[in-house]
Amino acid sequence: MELAKQIREHRTRLGLSQEELAGRIYVSRQTISNWETDRTYPDIHSLLLLSTLFAVTVDELLKGDVVAMRKTVDEMKMKAWSWVMLICVVVGLFSVMPAMEYWGNWGLALPLGILAIGTVASFVLEHIKKRNGVHTYSEILSFMDHVPRDEKRIARERQHLVATRVLMGIVSAIIGGVLAYISTFIWT
Numbered sequence: 001m002e003l004a005k006q007i008r009e010h011r012t013r014l015g016l017s018q019e020e021l022a023g024r025i026y027v028s029r030q031t032i033s034n035w036e037t038d039r040t041y042p043d044i045h046s047l048l049l050l051s052t053l054f055a056v057t058v059d060e061l062l063k064g065d066v067v068a069m070r071k072t073v074d075e076m077k078m079k080a081w082s083w084v085m086l087i088c089v090v091v092g093l094f095s096v097m098p099a100m101e102y103w104g105n106w107g108l109a110l111p112l113g114i115l116a117i118g119t120v121a122s123f124v125l126e127h128i129k130k131r132n133g134v135h136t137y138s139e140i141l142s143f144m145d146h147v148p149r150d151e152k153r154i155a156r157e158r159q160h161l162v163a164t165r166v167l168m169g170i171v172s173a174i175i176g177g178v179l180a181y182i183s184t185f186i187w188t
Helices: 002-013 018-025 029-036 044-054 058-094 096-131 137-145 151-186
Strands: none
Touching: 002 029, 002 044, 002 058, 018 029, 018 044, 044 058, 058 096
16 A cells, blocks of 8 residues: 555655654554555554654545555445345345235335345446446456556447447346246246
8 A cells, every 4th residue: 555655755755764763653663664564554643643753744644545445445345235236136036926926916015125225236336336437347357356457458348338238238128028928927
């Protein structure tokens, strides 16, 4: 992360050794080493002392880390909402017929509610993807794996994205219609 680099740069700018810096902010030399190698993170008291010693604001000291932390949080949210969406879609689809068998037409309320939650999860995922500039599958993989994006490949994929979405919508509608037609014969 950026904080480790910031601490190292400010320490060398002031001509301090790790031990001298440690003495000025009342921690051990090993603690400074751990901060500079990104093994541990300073507590708020140490951050305040570092910002005073380096004559920078805490915000300036943490600026790069805030961006990295936001990406990490977004990555975790993306994984969680993906699971919510997947589980809701699977449970919602497989609960349609049993719910209708048990409660009749009112039984559709349960699977539709579950599918609505899955739909909300997909909107949240789209919001996270938009905030991080992620549109295609390879961009999502790059974001999740922290790998630099191949801009030429992404440009090609984005050109095909609209056509792919239209085709997927048509195929989904056809499959849904066929399944609805078949289910009328199975459950009547």
